Amino acid sequence: MEIRITTKHILWVLYILAWIIFIGLSIEAGGILFNSFYTMFIKPMGAQFFWNKMDLSGLYAADKVYFIIVTVLMSIVAILKAILFYIIIRAIHHRKLDFTQPFNKALPRFISSLAWLAIGIGLFSSWGTNQSKILLAKGISIPDIQKMGFGGADVWFFMGVILIVIAQICKRGVEIQTENDLTI
Amino acid sequence: MAIIVNLDVMMAKRKMSLNELSEKVGITLSNLSILKTGKAKAIRFSTLEAICKILDCQPADILEFKPDVK
Numbered sequence: 001m002e003i004r005i006t007t008k009h010i011l012w013v014l015y016i017l018a019w020i021i022f023i024g025l026s027i028e029a030g031g032i033l034f035n036s037f038y039t040m041f042i043k044p045m046g047a048q049f050f051w052n053k054m055d056l057s058g059l060y061a062a063d064k065v066y067f068i069i070v071t072v073l074m075s076i077v078a079i080l081k082a083i084l085f086y087i088i089i090r091a092i093h094h095r096k097l098d099f100t101q102p103f104n105k106a107l108p109r110f111i112s113s114l115a116w117l118a119i120g121i122g123l124f125s126s127w128g129t130n131q132s133k134i135l136l137a138k139g140i141s142i143p144d145i146q147k148m149g150f151g152g153a154d155v156w157f158f159m160g161v162i163l164i165v166i167a168q169i170c171k172r173g174v175e176i177q178t179e180n181d182l183t184i
Numbered sequence: 185m186a187i188i189v190n191l192d193v194m195m196a197k198r199k200m201s202l203n204e205l206s207e208k209v210g211i212t213l214s215n216l217s218i219l220k221t222g223k224a225k226a227i228r229f230s231t232l233e234a235i236c237k238i239l240d241c242q243p244a245d246i247l248e249f250k251p252d253v254k
Contacts, residue, residue: 182225184215 007099015092022085028052028149029078036071040064054148058141066135070142073128077121077149084117103177108170115163122156129153188248191220194239209234 031051039046039060047060047067060067087110091097096106128150135142145151195205202220206213211231218224219231232243239246 179225182218182223184211184219184224184227184231 011092011097015089018085018088018092022082022089025078025082025085029075029082032071032075032078036068036075039071040068052147054143056142059135062135062138062140066131066140069131070128070135070148073124073131073150074148076124077128080117080121080124081149084114084121087113087117101177103170103173105174108167108174111163111167111170115160115167117160118156118163119160122153122160125150125153125156186249186252188250189219189222189224189246190248191216191235191246194241194245195220198239198241200239205235205238208238 028051035046035051039050039056044060048055048057050056056067056070059070091106091110096110098104098106128148129145132142132145132148132150142148195202202213202216206216209216209231211234219227227247232246235246236243
């Protein structure tokens with residue numbers, strides 16, 4: 001018996017994967033926010049056992065402002081990543097990606113939102129990386145950039161730029177499709 | 185748009201309904217309605233030819249150019 005993999009199957013797999021990643025990222029964002037709040041207002045010891053086994057006690061002891069900056073950046077990056085996957089889930093769930101007529105108005109809007117989110121993640125990741133470098137230069141011990149979620153800023157930027165270009169092409173595609181639909 | 189479609193005028197002159205014209209020309213009622221209301225972006229020569237043949241008229245009887253007033 002021949003097994004045929006259709007677009008519907010691929011979308012179904014993507015939908016499940018996006019849900020898993022979204023849940024993971026939401027837990028990560030929540031964990032970072034909770035740990036930051038816990039360290040700041042309840043027990044400063046929390047910095048030692050931060051989210052993902054990170055030790056931010058050195059940073060917390062050095063300066064609370066730096067600690068807040070780093071945790072806020074980590075939270076923003078994690079939240080933006082979660083939003084990115086939420087948008088993908090929403091698009092698949094509400095069947096906004098119509099493959100029988102792909103060039104509809106929802107497509108460039110969907111790609112544009114992904115592009116701007118990717119650029120946003122890139123921007124905050126880059127900021128976080130630079131902040132970490134500054135802190136390291138000051139002799140403050142901080143965890144690895146990858147562990148803090150700031151890795152791959154350039155890749156996010158690259159992805160964002162590519163998606164913006166694709167969104168512009170899709171926009172033109174929608175215009176051509178509309179023109180074609182209104183040609184009698 | 186500067187191009188005005190006078191299809192309704194010609195249809196009234198020939199006493200032809202939209203349904204009848206759509207059947208005779210062989211295009212859908214919704215497409216003919218888009219053309220009649222001036223929402224169409226373009227018209228194929230084949231469609232224009234078919235309409236002119238059925239309504240026994242010239243393309244100029246259906247299409248008219250009126251510059252936009254700014």
